[in-house]
Amino acid sequence: MTCADVERLVDAFADAELPAPTMLAVARHAAGCSTCDDSMRRLQALHESVAHAVRAEADALDLSRVWPAVSAAADRVDARRSWTRRARAVPAAAAGALAIAATAVLWLQSVRVAPTPETTPTLVASRALPNQAFIDRLTGKDLRLRREPRSGTTIIWVNATGAGFAR
C-alpha cells in the first residue's frame, strides 16, 4: 500500500465503504506515514463537521406539525377504506337482513294462518259442497228444511194433507 493508493482510497476509507482487508491495509499505512495520517485526520474532521452541521440542521427542523398531519391523513385513508369495506359489505348485509325479515314475516304469517283445533271445523264447513244450496226465501205451509252435511244436499219437505205419492 503506497501513499498514492491511500490518497485514492481515503474518501472510501472515511466512509467505511472499503472491504475489511483494504481498510486494514490503509490504516496500517497511515499509522506509519505522517503525511497520509494528517490527510486522513483532516478528512475525518471535515466529515465530522459536516455530520454535525447536518444533525444541527435536522434538530432545528420543526416536525411537530408533520406527524399530526400524517396521522390525520392516515386516519382519512383508514376511514375511506373502512367506508369502502362497509359499502362492499352492504349488499351482503342487506341480503341477510332481507332474508331474516322475510323469514320472520313468513313465520308470523304461518303462525297467524295455522289452523287451530277450534278454527278447523269452520274451514271445513266453508268448503263448497257439490250440492250446496242457499235458501234466500221460502214460503209455504207446514214446511221443513233438512240438509245432509256431507254433500250439502238440501231437502224442503212439505207435509201436505193427502200429499202422499198417489192421490
Added chain:
Amino acid sequence: MRRATVALGLLGVALPIAAAVALGMEVQVVSVRAAERGPSDVELQPVRARLRRLVGYRSFRVVQQERRQCSWRNPAEFTIPGGRSLRVMPKGMQDEAVVMQVRLLDGRRRLIDTDVRLRNRGTMLLGVGPQAGRTDGVLIIMLKAEAQ
C-alpha cells in the same frame, strides 16, 4: 292488424257469453217414490245412502224424469206425479251457483215457493208427504240445475 286482433279477442269472449245467455241452463227433474220396503232402482244406487239419511225411507224408485233446456228469466213447468207441477225460473248465476225461483204447485196452490242459489250442477230435493213412518211412501223430487 292490432284492431283486428282486439276485435277477434272481443269476439272470442263475447260469443261464449252470448251463447251461454241464449242457452240458459239445463234443468233435470226426477220424481222418485220413496217407501219403507221394496227394491231400489239401480240408477239411484249412487244417491241411495244420501236419500236414506235425508228422508228415512229404504226403497227408492224413479217414477218420472224430465230434462229440459230453460232460458233465463223464463219459467218452465214440469209435470209431477199426483197432478202437481214444478215451476222453475232461472234468474242468473252468482258465485258458481244458479239463482232460481222454484215453486211446487198443487193446482193454483203454492205448496212450496222459494228462491234458491244452488251450486252449478248440484241437486236439491223437494219432499211431499209425511216423512218416515208411512208405508204408502212419499214423493221426492230431485231438481238438478246445470248452467252451460
